[in-house]
Amino acid sequence: MNSNAQDTASTEGQNDYSLLQAERGSSLWRDAWLRMGKNKVAIVSLVVFIITCLLCFGFAWFCKDPIQQNLTNKFAAPSGEHWLGTDAMGRDLFSRILYGGQVSILVGLVATFVAVTIGVTYGAISGFYGARIDAIMMRIVDTLLSIPFLMVVIVLQAVLSEWSTTTSKWIVENWGWNKEFTNRATNVLPLFFALGLFGWLTLARIVRAQVLSLKEREFVEAATSLGLSKLRVLFRHIIPNTLGPTVVYATLTVPGFIMYEATLSYLGLGVESPNSSWGILIKEGANYLETNPQLLILPGILFSLTLFALNFLGDGLRDALDVRASKD
Amino acid sequence: MLRFIASRLLQGLFVLFALYTITFFLAKAMPGEPFTTEKNLSEESKAYQRALYGLDKPLLHQYLIYPKNIITEGSLAVSTSKGRPVKDIISQSFKVSVVLGLSALGIAICIGVPIGVISAVRRNSWVDWGTMAVAMIGICVPAFTIGPLLQIFIAANLPGIKVAGWGNPQDILLPAITLGLSTAAYLARLTRGGMLEVLSQDFIRTAHAKGIPASKVITRHALRGGILPSVAFIGPAFAALISGSFIVETIFQVPGMGQHFVNAVISRDEFLLLGVALFFGFLIVIMNLAADILTGILDPRVRITGNSSK
Numbered sequence: 001m002n003s004n005a006q007d008t009a010s011t012e013g014q015n016d017y018s019l020l021q022a023e024r025g026s027s028l029w030r031d032a033w034l035r036m037g038k039n040k041v042a043i044v045s046l047v048v049f050i051i052t053c054l055l056c057f058g059f060a061w062f063c064k065d066p067i068q069q070n071l072t073n074k075f076a077a078p079s080g081e082h083w084l085g086t087d088a089m090g091r092d093l094f095s096r097i098l099y100g101g102q103v104s105i106l107v108g109l110v111a112t113f114v115a116v117t118i119g120v121t122y123g124a125i126s127g128f129y130g131a132r133i134d135a136i137m138m139r140i141v142d143t144l145l146s147i148p149f150l151m152v153v154i155v156l157q158a159v160l161s162e163w164s165t166t167t168s169k170w171i172v173e174n175w176g177w178n179k180e181f182t183n184r185a186t187n188v189l190p191l192f193f194a195l196g197l198f199g200w201l202t203l204a205r206i207v208r209a210q211v212l213s214l215k216e217r218e219f220v221e222a223a224t225s226l227g228l229s230k231l232r233v234l235f236r237h238i239i240p241n242t243l244g245p246t247v248v249y250a251t252l253t254v255p256g257f258i259m260y261e262a263t264l265s266y267l268g269l270g271v272e273s274p275n276s277s278w279g280i281l282i283k284e285g286a287n288y289l290e291t292n293p294q295l296l297i298l299p300g301i302l303f304s305l306t307l308f309a310l311n312f313l314g315d316g317l318r319d320a321l322d323v324r325a326s327k328d
Numbered sequence: 329m330l331r332f333i334a335s336r337l338l339q340g341l342f343v344l345f346a347l348y349t350i351t352f353f354l355a356k357a358m359p360g361e362p363f364t365t366e367k368n369l370s371e372e373s374k375a376y377q378r379a380l381y382g383l384d385k386p387l388l389h390q391y392l393i394y395p396k397n398i399i400t401e402g403s404l405a406v407s408t409s410k411g412r413p414v415k416d417i418i419s420q421s422f423k424v425s426v427v428l429g430l431s432a433l434g435i436a437i438c439i440g441v442p443i444g445v446i447s448a449v450r451r452n453s454w455v456d457w458g459t460m461a462v463a464m465i466g467i468c469v470p471a472f473t474i475g476p477l478l479q480i481f482i483a484a485n486l487p488g489i490k491v492a493g494w495g496n497p498q499d500i501l502l503p504a505i506t507l508g509l510s511t512a513a514y515l516a517r518l519t520r521g522g523m524l525e526v527l528s529q530d531f532i533r534t535a536h537a538k539g540i541p542a543s544k545v546i547t548r549h550a551l552r553g554g555i556l557p558s559v560a561f562i563g564p565a566f567a568a569l570i571s572g573s574f575i576v577e578t579i580f581q582v583p584g585m586g587q588h589f590v591n592a593v594i595s596r597d598e599f600l601l602l603g604v605a606l607f608f609g610f611l612i613v614i615m616n617l618a619a620d621i622l623t624g625i626l627d628p629r630v631r632i633t634g635n636s637s638k
Contacts, residue, residue, distance in 0.1 A: 146343040146616060147350065148570065148608050151589065155354040155601065158593050162359035259470060266472050267574060267590055279472075286476045286579075293480070300473040307468035 032244075035320040042316020045309040052306050056101035063095035067180070067274040075292050087295055088288060089274075097299050100276035103184075105306070107191050107277075108258040114196025115203060115257075116250050120239060122200065123207030128215055128234050138208065145201050153194045153260065157269045160190030187275050191264065195257050203249050210242040244321040252314035255307040262303065278303040329624065336620055340613035345395075347609040348602065352391055355598040381408055381599070394602065404606075405599040409591070414603035417588060422607070424494065425584035428576070429569045431500050432508035436565070440512035441558060444519025448527060448554070449546060459516065466513030475506040475579040492581040503580040507573060511565050515558050523554035556626060563612070563619035570608055 036042055070090035078085045084093040126137040168186040172179050214220065215238060223237045224230075258278075264270030265279030273280055278299050285296030378384045382393065397403045404414040443463065447456040483491040483502060493499055526532065527550055535545045574586035585604055592600040 142339070143343050143346050146340075146609075146612060147347045148605070148612060150574075151605055151608060152347075152350060152354070154590070154593055155351060155358070155605075159354055159357045159359070255468070262470055262472075263575060266470075267578070269590075269593070282470070282472055286472065289476045289480055296473065296476060300469070303470070304465070304468045304473070308464060311464060311468060 032317075032320040036316055039316045039319060041312050042320070045312040045316065048305060048309040049313060052101065052302065052309070053105060056098050056105060060095065060098035060102060063098055064092040066091060066096045066099040066276050068092070069274075075288075084298055085294065087284065088292075091274075093295065093298065096276045096281060097278075097302055100278045100281050100299065101302065101306070103188055103271055103275070103277040104258050104261055104279070104303070107188060107195070107261040108254040108310075110192045111195035111199060111257040111261075112250050112253045114192060115199035115253060116246060117200075118196070119200030119203030120207050120242065120246060123204035124211050124234060124239050124242070126204065127208035127211030128230075128238065130212075134208070138205070141201050141204055144198070149198050150260070150263070153198060154264065154267070154269055156194045156197070157190055157264060160194055161187075161269070164190050184275050187271055191261055191270055194264075195260055199253060199257065203246065203253070206245050206249055207239075207242050210245060211238055214238050214241050248314060248318040248321055251310060251317055255310040255314075258303075258307060258310075329621075332624065333617070333621065336617050340617060343613055344606060344609050348395065348606060349391075351602055351605045352394070352598075355601050356387065358593075358596055358598075377408075381406065383408075398606075404603040407592075407597055407600040407603075409595040409597040409600065414600050417600065418585065418603055418607055421583055421585045421588060424582060425570070425573060425577075425586065426611075428500065428503055428507065428573060428582060428584055429566060431504040432569050433511065433562070433566060435504055435508035436511035436515055436569075437562075439508075440515025441519050441555065443512075444516040444558070445523055445546065445551065445554070447516070448520045448523030451524065456520075460520070463513040463516040466509045466516075471506050471510065471575050472579060474509060475502075475576060478502050478506060479579070492579070494580075494582045499580075503576045503582055506579070507569055507576045511569060514561065514565065518557045518561055519555060522557040523550060526550045526553040529553075552626060556623060559619055559622050559626060561619075562622075563616035566612065566615040570611065 068091060070086070073086055073090040074088055076086040076090070084097070087093050087096065122137065122141075126134045164186040167189075168182050171177050171182050171186070220233060220237060223233045228236075261270055261277060262279030262282065265272075265277050266283045271277040271280055273284070281299035282296055282303065285292075285294075285299060288295050375384070382390065385393070394405065397405065402415075404418070406412065407414050407417060410417060440463075443459050447459045450456050479491045479502065483489045489498055489501060490496075532545060532550055535549050536542070540549075570586070573582075573584055574590055576582065577584045577586040578590075585607070588600060589604045589608075591597070592604060
């Protein structure tokens with residue numbers, strides 16, 4: 001009996017998204033997971049991304065020091081000691097790529113987290129309260145959306161990175177932290193905020209549109225008539241239902257932020273050498289392109305592969321979660 | 329339509345003002361001073377310089393005097409790092425940037441839209457998968473990887489095409505391709521999505537049923553609606569091309585505006601910074617407006633409500 005009802009729900013789900021969601025809230029995710037499993041590209045992408053993360057955040061700790069220079073061993077060919085050879089300063093390329101990946105992936109994830117937090121809250125409030133508040137809040141978003149994002153981020157980054165240097169010094173002096181670690185950490189911090197602070201705009205619009213339709217639905221009426229406060233209805237009943245589009249958008253935002261990090265670092269406004277990030281590595285590699293193209297190409301491949309994986313994963317998630325949008 | 333344009337222009341002015349406010353206060357918050365880059369100036373000459381540029385005035389005064397000067401005198405103040413009027417600097421490099429940006433956009437449209445249409449029509453075929461995979465490469469490989477690779481493989485092998493520089497007409501080619509590739513990829517994906525949406529609608533089936541040749545159904549009936557997402561994207565795309573041009577200008581040594589912006593940030597030259605930012609903002613507002621008008625012409629539904637936010 002139970003399995004029968006489930007079958008009905010999932011076949012109906014192909015045609016009527018709203019019914020599926022209204023009847024069986026949790027089975028949306030199960031359904032999505034099943035659909036996702038059929039999408040080979042998305043699964044391969046997920047595996048690639050997980051492997052990259054394991055390499056960068058796990059395996060990297062067993063590798064050589066990424067900023068240890070050895071000027072007698074520049075541009076070394078791959079060997080047992082240096083798996084991918086060394087760069088212009090005699091630093092181990094393999095470990096620099098992995099440590100660079102830590103920074104790049106972390107920037108992508110944390111900046112997305114910042115953007116999602118702001119975007120969902122802002123969009124939900126705007127959609128939920130509607131009328132005047134909504135009009136004003138959305139005009140603000142429209143205005144900010146027309147502003148050249150990268151330019152403001154560049155200026156903001158210039159402001160924040162100076163603070164990060166001061167903070168780093170202060171922490172080392174007062175808390176006695178390891179200097180290299182502190183430098184590396186504070187070097188990246190401004191990027192999280194510079195990117196996250198401006199990346200939430202589109203998401204706010206998406207969430208708002210969702211909330212606008214959700215708040216008219218019966219389950220919200222039911223929750224309100226049970227005497228729940230407005231905020232509780234919003235945060236416990238409406239926002240969880242906007243999670244699908246949010247997850248999809250967030251997955252597609254991560255590669256965007258990784259690209260921004262690389263761009264900023266390439267311009268000399270993001271992560272700074274000797275710290276490593278994929279943007280830095282590509283920038284350094286471009287200088288020796290004619291003699292040692294592997295310095296550009298190897299980090300470039302892992303960088304592009306990660307972006308590939310995340311983009312395909314996002315596409316797969318969208319197809320899986322949003323029945324209406326999937327055309328196949 | 330006139331009312332629509334007027335309200336959009338008003339919103340554009342508001343955008344520029346917001347951009348000005350954000351950039352102004354961020355520029356003020358930037359640490360360091362504008363006059364430290366040259367020789368070691370004495371405190372007095374620094375103070376003299378500050379007074380000369382009006383940087384000693386109260387913050388609010390500075391905040392208000394700049395837009396006032398733009399409106400009354402059309403002046404964008406003088407660059408503190410270059411000692412020349414910002415207007416001159418912009419008018420010199422502006423042509424380069426626009427030529428580069430527009431040719432990149434042209435390349436992007438010429439590559440992206442046909443690819444999108446073809447892969448939508450041949451959906452789920454090898455053509456579709458192949459072109460979409462290539463499009464994904466265009467999105468995922470950054471300009472600063474593609475640029476150097478093009479330099480190595482094309483400029484080094486083809487006579488007449490230089491690795492870097494600006495002056496001859498053919499010098500545009502490599503930077504424009506580098507700049508336009510990711511936009512082409514986005515356009516291809518957007519066009520494919522838009523076309524798929526339209527191709528599944530009833531009026532297309534009707535057109536086929538009436539016996540109109542398939543090629544005509546696609547170009548006359550489907551493309552008009554299918555291209556809408558791409559048209560709406562062109563405004564932001566132009567903005568992205570401009571921001572992307574920082575990088576491409578560095579790689580190919582193109583004397584455009586992007587380098588001025590980055591240099592202005594590095595040398596704490598707030599007037600140059602404001603000037604370039606506002607000018608870019610102005611271009612983007614105009615491009616967005618053009619995209620909105622074009623959408624209105626293509627899609628009557630938008631025109632009536634006068635609201636392009638979907």
